[in-house]
Amino acid sequence: MTNFIVIVMFVGIIIKQWSYIRMLKVPTKKSIFEIVLIILGIFGFVLLTFYSTKEYIHYLICVLGIATFIFIWVKPGITDTGMIMNVRGRELYSWSEIKKVKISKTDYVKVTYLRNSGSKIIAQKFDIKDYEHIINILQNNNVTIENI
Structure with a gap:
């Protein structure tokens, strides 16, 4: 059983x-x-x-x-509705819960998510070829983008 x-x-x-x-x-x-x-x-x-x-x-x-x-x-x-991760007991943060995103571009794209309170949620790394797609998704969901 x-x-x-x-x-x-x-x-x-x-x-x-x-x-x-x-x-x-x-x-x-x-x-x-x-x-x-x-x-x-x-x-x-x-x-x-x-x-x-x-x-x-x-x-x-x-x-x-x-x-x-x-x-x-x-x-x-990244999804159309938010960001999926494996941290702090939550799997999905909707875009309405994310105030700002910091993006740094080197040989990969590092995206750091900040809550509405301003505290860091997590940073994720993506392939450089996905940069434009990431920017489009963030802009479509009215997320503030800060390039580092």
Whole structure:
């Protein structure tokens, strides 16, 4: 029974994360370090499951856990309705909650989001090729843009 509850919870989380991923217009840039950590994490899940499992259902739980892990990692970015992230217990900040955005452009685009109170929410990095698309989304949603 416990295994069934865990499977249902993982499926629910995956469905929620998938809905966020489908909303994405501009995903964040993933660094080599992040990619290596994700691969090591997946490898760790597989090893832990392989050496500790007693039933086939545990393999299914492992696969669902890995899928959840990957979906949560892929999810951050910009949508038409707001910004998606994995910080401070919130996943979606609407554009009405964001007062200003600071953008710096080097070999990548760094976007720093500020709340209406002026405090920093988070900074996200994007591919340089997405710069114009990011600017268009921000302008369409009446977000104040400050170039650094």
